[in-house]
Amino acid sequence: MAHPPIEDTRDVDFEEIEAAPPPETLAELHERHQRETLTLNRYLYNQSLQMEHMLLSAPDLQGLLEILLVNLPRHFGFSAAELWLHDPEQVLCGLLPGGDRYGQYLQLHPDVFVMQDLYDLEPDVALVDAADRRMFEVLKADDRIDQALLLPLLDNGRMMGSLHCGICDSHFAVGEAEEAHIAHLASVISLCFKNAVSRQQVSRLTMIDPLTQISNLRGFEKDIAREIARSRRANQPISVLMLEIDEYDDLYRHYGDITGQFLVKKISERISSDLRKSDYLARLNGARLAILVPGSSEVMAGDIAERIRADIEDFAVDDSRGANLQVTLSVGYVCWEPQRFPAVDMVQLARQIESAADKALAAARDQGGNRVALNRLTTLMV
Incomplete structure (x- = not known):
């Protein structure tokens, strides 16, 4: 079957899109990438990388909770960490029979509104202090904190939880770059948590006695x-x-x-x-x-x-x-x-x-x- 000849378009003038930026050469593009640097707190960056490795290595849901509620505050020097999870059908309650060991630092909420109320319309990392009404809602079990770092845990825009880190230093501050890095860490936590729940649900089926519905x-x-x-x-x-x-x-x-x-x-x-x-x-x-x-x-x-x-x-x-x-x-x-x-x-x-x-x-x-x-x-x- 014969194919039509391919037209030579080298001399053809393409119509430019109005108000579009002029095309960049490879050299210009490389130079722009070199200029777009980001200054980030080195300690926070290194600690975050180590924490990501810990999160990704968590063997199961219980291990992930241990990292978030025990290891994470020690790792970053926070006074405490608190995790709120959305559990409308009590699925997580069934997967976490020993969850009460964490006391008020682990809370399962049937209504997602209590978590959404901690954030703006578009949930994002927030650092709140004593002047913020949200300080009266989170980390009630710890009265030593001066500030709280709030991390929304999202799944395709849907609120699945909220992680709260208590900070004793009233001068603790994060810049725009640090906030973006913390938001990235929150997305890693969300992904690890979602995968851990899925694995736990599958694994649970093989570890439950079908007659008594207790462990085998x-x-x-x-x-x-x-x-x-x-x-x-x-x-x-x-x-x-x-x-x-x-x-x-x-x-x-x-x-x-x-x-x-x-x-x-x-x-x-x-x-x-x-x-x-x-x-x-x-x-x-x-x-x-x-x-x-x-x-x-x-x-x-x-x-x-x-x-x-x-x-x-x-x-x-x-x-x-x-x-x-x-x-x-x-x-x-x-x-x-x-x-x-x-x-x-x-x-x-x-x-x-x-x-x-x-x-x-x-x-x-x-x-x-x-x-x-x-x-x-x-x-x-x-």
């Missing part, structure tokens, strides 16, 4: 690894309780699959209602459950174990057929205190804690069940 074995192992590391940093004790429904195999054979699973579900719900929001309940298999209790001493863990055992002993499960089922629990528990038993290998430590709790559970079963047994860590091979 995989979820428990992830929770214990994270909480042991946090306990080590905070130098606080942590306890693990292993629980099992006594003579469950006989009950399962007698009543069948449907009643057996119904029983496990009801017992799990009952135990969950007795726990704090910061505690973690998991179904490891069959009729075996585990409870992770951060910040719990040996005495406190023993009290929790005994309270749960007594409560289930008195708990009658309605089988929806006019009969009540009553079961008992065997409970074994162990406590790790970082100060008494220093450890380096957190993975190996988690295995030893689980093994010690399993042995305590076995001891409770061997003594006839419906009782609590303690096993103490002695020498840690970590």
Whole structure:
């Protein structure tokens, strides 16, 4: 197929657009780029680069929150950091079972207006002082601050959260260049947060027991690894309780699959209602459950174990057929205190804690069940 000849346009005069700037040569363009320099606070620039690396390396949503609320204020020398998140359908509430550990520094709001009210029509980085009415709305848990740096977290223009940094220096100031750099950091935080939530939602599906809607074995192992590391940093004790429904195999054979699973579900719900929001309940298999209790001493863990055992002993499960089922629990528990038993290998430590709790559970079963047994860590091979 023949193609029409290509016209030579070298001598053709193109119509210029009225009021358009004259075209630049490559040399002129390069010279203009060289002149367009930006003066930026070096400390802020270097700290921001390091913070971006930390944010992008966050392993999950919990890790990202730890960076924003704990590491970020230390990194920049702020007195505190506070995060407000828009959560109209309580999705984040379900993804952050231990979020209450941050107290007032982490707030989930069903109404986005409370965050939008902190900014102008077009949300942008803002530095507010005592004369600004917004100082009475943010960082109420910290009365030492003189100023607050407000960072809107946006997703395609939609407000998804607001990060507030408390500043004790009344002379703290940022110029136009610094504001633009902080806005860039806010966009990185927004992107990391959005991706972390998406990954957490997908990951959660593989770590939830479909019957009880609590963590499964995989979820428990992830929770214990994270909480042991946090306990080590905070130098606080942590306890693990292993629980099992006594003579469950006989009950399962007698009543069948449907009643057996119904029983496990009801017992799990009952135990969950007795726990704090910061505690973690998991179904490891069959009729075996585990409870992770951060910040719990040996005495406190023993009290929790005994309270749960007594409560289930008195708990009658309605089988929806006019009969009540009553079961008992065997409970074994162990406590790790970082100060008494220093450890380096957190993975190996988690295995030893689980093994010690399993042995305590076995001891409770061997003594006839419906009782609590303690096993103490002695020498840690970590």
